[in-house]
Amino acid sequence: MVKADIVRSIELQMGLSxxxxxxxxxxxxxxxxxxLENGDSVLISGFGQWKVRSKKARVxxxxxxxxxxxxxxxxxxxxxxxxxxxxxxxKQANKG
Amino acid sequence: xxxxxxxxxxxxxxxxxxxVAEGSVNIFFGNIxxxxxxxxxxxxxxxxxxxxxKYESYMxxxxxxxxxxxxPKKNLPFFRAGKDLREKVNE
Numbered sequence: 523m524v525k526a527d528i529v530r531s532i533e534l535q536m537g538l539s540x541x542x543x544x545x546x547x548x549x550x551x552x553x554x555x556x557x558l559e560n561g562d563s564v565l566i567s568g569f570g571q572w573k574v575r576s577k578k579a580r581v582x583x584x585x586x587x588x589x590x591x592x593x594x595x596x597x598x599x600x601x602x603x604x605x606x607x608x609x610x611x612x613k614q615a616n617k618g
Numbered sequence: 619x620x621x622x623x624x625x626x627x628x629x630x631x632x633x634x635x636x637x638v639a640e641g642s643v644n645i646f647f648g649n650i651x652x653x654x655x656x657x658x659x660x661x662x663x664x665x666x667x668x669x670x671x672k673y674e675s676y677m678x679x680x681x682x683x684x685x686x687x688x689x690p691k692k693n694l695p696f697f698r699a700g701k702d703l704r705e706k707v708n709e
Contacts, residue, residue, distance in 0.1 A: 565621070569650075
């Protein structure tokens, strides 16, 4: 599934024009990205949470040449699925 | 930021009612969940991708008591941030 599939779905279910539905999807993504960019986590109940974590600098090694180099401190986005969703998937996995 | 704040912001920037924004947000996340449930993966350029990992059941142990327990099989969703999001967050 790609973005266009979600746009189509919103278009049909909400009765919006293609442009309007497309704008809804683009802005949902933009708002989430901006929040994470500011270091603010995003919590969607029933779905999950995105958090920004700071990682410390550490020594890395090129596995081929064994050269050591420093991996710079960085910020990464991590997604934690909600317990509700995890339980739904767990049930599905054990059905049949 | 939580879901209702996302809905409020979406309504403002797209100049739509809160009802429309709420519907869009629910369809957006509902579609991702449905796709993963049906074995599909979701790829959104610049944002990231969602995929499901399948884990078989195995015999585990309660680390406290040492008792054997069967850990049932499970499916877990994963998200990998896309290039644009990774770079934006790390700036």
